[in-house]
Amino acid sequence: VDLSGDANPLHTDPLAARRLPFGQVAVHGVHLALLALDHMAADGTTPSRVRATFRHPVGIGDAVDLTVDAGTCRLTMGGRAVADVRADPGGRSPAGPDREFPLLGPAHPPTDLRFDQIDGLTGSILVAGDAVEIAARFPHLPVVVAAELLAVTRLVGMHVPGLHSMLSSFDLTLDDGGDGTDLALSYRVTSVDDRFSKV
Numbered sequence: 001v002d003l004s005g006d007a008n009p010l011h012t013d014p015l016a017a018r019r020l021p022f023g024q025v026a027v028h029g030v031h032l033a034l035l036a037l038d039h040m041a042a043d044g045t046t047p048s049r050v051r052a053t054f055r056h057p058v059g060i061g062d063a064v065d066l067t068v069d070a071g072t073c074r075l076t077m078g079g080r081a082v083a084d085v086r087a088d089p090g091g092r093s094p095a096g097p098d099r100e101f102p103l104l105g106p107a108h109p110p111t112d113l114r115f116d117q118i119d120g121l122t123g124s125i126l127v128a129g130d131a132v133e134i135a136a137r138f139p140h141l142p143v144v145v146a147a148e149l150l151a152v153t154r155l156v157g158m159h160v161p162g163l164h165s166m167l168s169s170f171d172l173t174l175d176d177g178g179d180g181t182d183l184a185l186s187y188r189v190t191s192v193d194d195r196f197s198k199v
Contacts, residue, residue: 003133004028004150007107008157008165021166022057029054029083029167030153032064034138034146036073036085039066041140047087050149053169056082101147102128102182111162115194121160127151127183144183148174151185160189161199 001007009016010026017025033052041047058064058077065076075083113121129150131143138146149172156167192199 001107002104003129003137004030004153005104005107005128006030006150006153006157008110008163010166011157022059024057024059026057027060027062028153028157030149032058032075032083033085034141034149035064036066036075036083037087037145037149038138038140040068040071040073040085040087045087045089046142046145047174048090049088049171049173051086051169051171052083054083054167056080058082101131102126103130104128108158109163110158110165111160112164113160113162115192115199118161118189118199119192120189122186122188123160124184124186125151125155125159127185145174148172148183148185155185155187160187164197165199 001012006028010020010022011017011028012025014025017023029052032054033050036052037047037050056077058075062077064082067074067076071088072084072086074081075085127144127147127150129147131147134143134146134150152170152172153167156165189199
């Protein structure tokens with residue numbers, strides 16, 4: 001939570017999480033994706049595009065195995081697939097605290113938006129975090145890549161949809177913001193289906 005800024009009760013509150021579909025506090029999906037990417041980047045390859053699909057929740061303390069084949073890392077738990085992370089090579093290098101970011105402020109409660117408030121919503125959030133801590137946790141990834149992905153969990157878990165969200169997948173093209181400006185994660189809600197609680 002300190003690294004990502006995503007303090008959604010699904011990830012932080014055992015009592016609230018018991019009442020949610022997973023029945024327990026769940027590891028951030030983006031954290032699983034970062035573990036996979038860091039594992040894949042150990043050979044010096046960094047991603048320019050990342051696609052992840054989350055199939056099953058992982059609880060705090062659960063053991064996860066990683067297997068890499070043809071640019072895809074499959075995460076399994078007791079033989080059951082929990083996530084697939086695909087990385088297209090060609091991203092930035094080298095790893096390490098190569099860029100400063102605004103620090104995350106104190107976590108506020110996640111938004112609690114209705115579907116009619118989400119439909120068509122656009123905006124952006126700054127890529128933020130402690131570059132030294134990010135580099136320590138994911139030493140093979142460029143810090144900027146990890147920080148951009150951490151912004152995804154903050155967007156989904158805290159802003160849009162917010163409180164009642166569960167990240168099922170993402171497809172992210174990474175842009176290095178080479179003009180020296182602050183990096184931001186821009187978003188646009190393109191469809192909302194309240195029958196299936198899908199945004």
